[in-house]
Amino acid sequence: xxxxxxxxxxxxxxxxxxxxxxxxxxxxxxxxxxxxxxxxxxxxxxxxxxxxxxxxxxxxxxxxxxxxxxxxxxxxxxxxxxxxxxxxxxxxxxxxxxxxxxxxxxxxxxxxxxxxxxxxxxxxxxxxxxxxxxxxxxxxxxxx
Numbered sequence: 001x002x003x004x005x006x007x008x009x010x011x012x013x014x015x016x017x018x019x020x021x022x023x024x025x026x027x028x029x030x031x032x033x034x035x036x037x038x039x040x041x042x043x044x045x046x047x048x049x050x051x052x053x054x055x056x057x058x059x060x061x062x063x064x065x066x067x068x069x070x071x072x073x074x075x076x077x078x079x080x081x082x083x084x085x086x087x088x089x090x091x092x093x094x095x096x097x098x099x100x101x102x103x104x105x106x107x108x109x110x111x112x113x114x115x116x117x118x119x120x121x122x123x124x125x126x127x128x129x130x131x132x133x134x135x136x137x138x139x140x141x142x143x144x
Contacts, residue, residue, distance in 0.1 A: 004067065004105045011067055011105035012074035015118045016044060016081060016098050018060035019130040024094040032094045039096055043084035047077065061122075063115070065105075071135055074102040078133035086131060099125040103136035 004011030018040055025033040037060065044054050044062055054064040064081075066074055078100040085098045101122025108114045121136040128134065 008106070009068055010070035010073070011065065012069045012071070012102050013105060013114050013118045014064040014066055014074055014078055014081075014100055014102045015057075015115070015122045016040070016062045016064065016078075016085075016100045017122055017126065018085075019097045019099055019126070021060040024096075028094050036094045036096045039087065040085045040098055044081055047080040047084050052077075063118075066102075071102070071104065075133060075135060078102060082131060082133060097131040099130045100133040101125050101136065102133065 003009070018036060021033055021036060024036055037056070040060075041054075041056065041062065044064060048054055048064060048066070051067045052064060052069075053067075054062060057063045064077075066077055069077065082098055082100060085096055087096055099122060101118050101120065101124065103114050103117035103121060105114055108117070117136040121134045125132050125134040
């Protein structure tokens with residue numbers, strides 16, 4: 001994030017959350033939930049560039065820093081991740097889908113503000129039924 005700010009380059013934070021992981025854990029067991037998390041993590045890593053960074057930030061949520069990526073690039077990356085993470089349920093394995101929310105790095109005062117905006121977008125995606133991406137409509141001016 002510091003490089004994006006220093007170079008005045010586009011960058012985006014993308015949050016990805018596994019849809020209904022609690023239901024998978026409750027109905028199929030925590031091993032099935034762990035398998036779903038590993039599947040989503042692999043899908044994320046397969047769909048991002050070497051210059052991007054991804055990590056699990058807790059529970060069923062992942063954060064991805066997309067370097068040199070504006071809103072359209074983030075939407076395309078989110079679509080690829082959603083497609084790769086979404087799978088039907090083969091016999092005995094949980095089906096998975098994910099929701100994603102993104103926010104631009106530039107213009108925000110702090111990483112916490114960026115994450116908060118991406119989180120608002122993520123929960124909008126979940127309220128819209130999940131298995132989709134929503135870009136943040138919050139701007140630095142609206143949270144000042």
